[in-house]
Amino acid sequence: MTARPKLVLENVSMTFQSDGKPFTALAPVDLEIPAGKFISLIGPSGCGKSTIFNIVAGLQPPSTGRVLIDGEDATGLIGRVGYMLQKDLLLPWRNVLDNVALGMEIRGVSMKEARARAMPLLERYGLGGFEYRYPGSLSGGMRQRAALLRTLLVDQDVVLLDEPFGALDAQTKSRMQEWLLQLFNDFGRTVVFVTHDVEEAVFLSDEIYVMASRPGRVIEKLPVDLPRPRDRAIVSTPRFVAMKKYCLDLLHMAEPADDLAA
Amino acid sequence: MATKTTSLPPTRSLFTVLSLFGASDDKGRPIRKLPVRTLWSNWIIALVQLSILVTIVAGWELGATFGLIDKFFWSQPSAIFKTGVIFFTEGDAFTDIAFTFRSTLFGFFLGTTSGALLGMSFWWSRNYARIVQPYVICLESMPKLALAPLIIMVFGMGLASKVAIATALTLVVSTLTAWSGVQAVDRDQEKLFYSLGASRFQVFSKLIIPACIPWIISILRVNIGLALTGAIVGEFVSSQHGLGRTIIYAGQTYEIALVWVAVFVLSALSMVMYAAVAWLETVLRKGINQ
Incomplete structure (x- = not known):
């Protein structure tokens, strides 16, 4: 089954001039997101997650590349995706x-x-x-x-969620995650979700993109083959724990050493 | 690294000094309780307030009668009362009150609304805002009352010149306040509107204006006072009616009792308008915050 992807990022990158030197916020990224899937982006701060969102939402023009929604060029167009900020x-x-x-x-x-x-x-x-x-x-x-x-x-078929539960306490957060899964099932939208929380990403997603900083880039794409519908008990299954550990290891490698020293 | 502990210098000497003012226990710690604040009931407060007023008025009256206070300069309460009765029964009291009231109110509305619109208009273009702002700040620092004689020459002796001075006083404050309101709008809030596909006009009408309204409401009380000041100064310079004109006229003819009457009427007018604006403010705030 090869359906046309819902959202495509082609060679999208973002470079700023800071103090006369070019600074790469996002190295060229290619993403293909199938319709009706729940995708998470995880990574350390400064990995360009929010930059990707701003570009897809048309709030920031990319330095290179283009954004396709349903195969149509939507680069720099606002109001084509639903965007929920932090x-x-x-x-x-x-x-x-x-x-x-x-x-x-x-x-x-x-x-x-x-x-x-x-x-x-x-x-x-x-x-x-x-x-x-x-x-x-x-x-x-x-x-x-x-x-x-x-x-x-x-x-909108595509919904971008930028750490929507980041500021909530643990209990509210887990209730909200279940609530979000219910919405996801009912509405059948394509969701792109940004989070710092690996467990949250594994619990919610079909696919996880792990990102790294300096320059911001995608280092790995992980399919999450846990059955849906998922309930909370899944977090203690060996499969889940293994996924979570693998993600954490990737993130750990992605983190530049000097961040830890600081 | 081991944590370094710094010991406090001995404080006994301080407590020895303090013990002169209060008891201390055998370790030198002062024995002290939380101070108790008693609140008098409302009627005691009112009684004290009333007696202060009576003392001042009676002292003034008696002082003037026995020659301790110069009646020529200070007049006296009984004379002021008599003049007041004449002012209201035979004089132009109501014409004057209406004149001052109208110019204040017109100036207040004109200055507040046009200032608010000007301030919010800066949102539309950063370039326009950057060009216009130095002029607004210049106007802010300029003593606008000093322009009163010029404004009277341009707008004539009637109502228009008083309204113009009252407007000049309120306009700049309103502009700067509304502009602060615009700047306080969360950038992310604008971002949200644009992500929903909003036009510039929709952002302005559904976000910027409602967000600035509390700021504009907060300036109303200040502006009513400024507008009254503007109207009175206009009447001081040149006018045929108004309480300000009555004060100047009475002062020039040494009718000090009439000066006092006009000042008291003016205070009453000011209090009424202030109360009305305060009421308007609570109504508007309630309308906004649910």
Whole structure:
């Protein structure tokens, strides 16, 4: 079965001029991401994960290369993928419902219809009863849920998630991961996920790209052949533990020695 | 490396000194409890406040009667009261109040809204902002009241010149505040809007304007005071109506009682407008924060 990949990065790289010297934030990268898969990027800070996201989202032009979505050139085009940044970035003057509806509203959907579409999903995905609350009165987990629903409701096939659970406590984080898997099953989107947390990456993904820094680059692609649906018990299976160890070893090698000395 | 422990210098001498002011135990530690703060009930506070007021007024009245205070310069409460009654029954009290009130209010709205719009407009172009900002800062540091005679010449003796001075005073503050609001908008928030495919106009109307509103609300109280000052200074320079004009006129003809009357009416007007703006502020804030 050779379906056309959903998202392709062709020879994408990013070079800055800093202090007159060229600095490579991202060495040329080629990625092919099949439709409906959950992909994670892991790596040390400064490995260019966020740069890849900014380029795919059209927020930063790459120095070389191009981005293809469904085979079409989407380099430098905004609004072609759903992008969730690290912070939830909910608007404090809008209630949860209107925050979730923001993406559709920007697409030109009338406010009334956007609300009508968002309402049942809030109910279904754990924000029922919070529709008219303001972000200031929500817990971190609830805010992330709202932010993620906002991203998913824009009807983009590709969704980029930049460490969405990075700031959550361990318990909330594991609940949110299960919640995200449920969403992933229901919506059937192609997800690209950035994380520092190896266990999170193995638990959620179909494929993991391990990255290294200086210059930022992809060093290995690992398929995760654990059966779906996955539940929490899987984390203690030998297969899972072996995957996790392998990833950690790769990351350890990727880390330049002077980082550890510092 | 072993942790070095630094011992504190002996402090007994300090405690010996302190013990002059309070008890200390046999190890030289002061025996001290958390200070207790008692709060008087509201009516005691009100009573004390009232008695201070009565003492001042009575002292002034009696002092003037017995020649301790020069009536010619300071007038006296009973005379001020009489003048006040005349001012309201036979004088132009309501015309004057209405005149000052109107010029303040017009200047307040004009200055605040145009300043806010100007400040937010800087978001549209970094180049435009960089070109215009030095001028705004120059205007900020310029003593705008010094321009009052010029503004009166240009706009005439009527309402327009007072509104213009009140506007000049409020405009620059509002501009700078709105611009601070724009700069405080999280870059990532803009990034989110663009990632959703938003146009510049959508970012402006759905993000920049709502984000600046709390900043603009915060300037309202300051601006109402500034607008009143502008209106009065305009009346000082040249006017046919208004409380400021009454004060200048009464001062020039040595009717000190009338000066006081106008000052008290002005204070009352100022308090009413301040309270109204404070109320507006809470209503608006409630509208924003749910």
